[in-house]
Amino acid sequence: MDFKSRQQILLEAINAASNIIVFTGAGISTESGVPDYRSPGGLWHKFEPIMYEDFVSSEETRREDWRRRFILNDEFKKAEPNNGHLAIVELQKQNRLLRVITQNVDGLHQRSGLSDDNVIELHGNCTYATCLTCAKPYSFEKCHEKIETTDQSPLCDECGGLLKAAVINFGQAMPLDAMMQAEDDARACDLFIVLGSSLQVYPAAALPQIAKRNGAKLFIINRDPTPLDHLADFVLNAELGRSLHPLII
Structure with missing residues (x-):
């Protein structure tokens, strides 16, 4: 299946969902030069x-x-927010975004236009x-x-x-309230999209599994394969901005 066909599958899943969790890792920030x-x-x-x-x-x-x-x-x-960040903002405008759960610490999601209430910063x-x-x-x-x-x-x-x-420094406790909210959101979403995370750091990497167990579709978009690819309904190894660009045009 060619890239455009796989991209269309992603867009159709987004259009069919009403409570989307976007889980972001370093990959979305590196495309901004971080x-x-x-x-x-x-x-x-x-x-x-x-x-x-x-x-x-x-x-x-x-x-x-x-x-x-x-x-x-x-x-x-x-760094400036890239097309991946802006595509997530478009989901917020469409009232499809339940939350962004991020492992990143750079504040680019808020700078892109997401409200603070829509961002959980696990780290x-x-x-x-x-x-x-x-x-x-x-x-x-x-x-x-x-x-x-x-x-x-x-x-x-x-x-x-x-x-x-x-x-959060090494040896410092993860923010309990943020993690509990993230787990609740993972249970409540109907589509869980991973963007640019290797899914190797726990407990954060457990969130896609929680979503999947509770009936959500799991889509993973990352440059490289992840340990959870076998659980996903869809995997796309590609640049995030390119993959999500149709959402902002």
């Missing part, structure tokens, strides 16, 4: 991951973590910071200013707690 964490040359091949307990206990580690976050945030700022967001004690949000610009002024990692103005990028 560096991939795991692939060769990615961030985790350049830097040893920073554990949460080390961040909390060591000023030196906190300063190194912030140095990396500023570098990564500069990369995020250069947090690396474009702003929060206080680890009182959860007050801070811009990265404010955190950078604090570091420049005090020559120390930034602290909260309200309670004096540690400020940290609002992303």
Whole structure:
């Protein structure tokens, strides 16, 4: 079956669905130029991951973590939402989108036009910071200013707690409320579309299986094969923006 025929199958499934979950991984962001964490040359091949307990206990580690976050945030700022992001926004406009569940931390879904209510960020967001004690949000610009002024990692103005990028570090607990909402949505959807995820990181990779067990169709669009391809109703190994482009024309 040629690409256009497979693309038509995807569009027909979308048009027949009313409660669509779109589950996104690094693949949708790399098409916007955001560096991939795991692939060769990615961030985790350049830097040893920073554990949460080390961040909390060591000023030196906190300063190194912030140095990396500023570098990564500069990369995020250069990136623009691509056709894959814009196609999902079109689903929102059509009232077919139940939710986007994302493993990404770059904020590109919100920048593309999705409402905050329609996005669940399983691994947090690396474009702003929060206080680890009182959860007050801070811009990265404010955190950078604090570091420049005090020559120390930034602290909260309200309670004096540690400020940290609002992303989940290794060893840090996944956000329970976000995961529970994602599981509920997976049970409620009638079409679960995976876009650009290797489906190797758990518990997030369990969500397509939950959707499938509860009667949803499972479509996987990814550059490479995934461990869950055998469960899918449809698999397309192709670029996401190209695959979804008919939704935005």
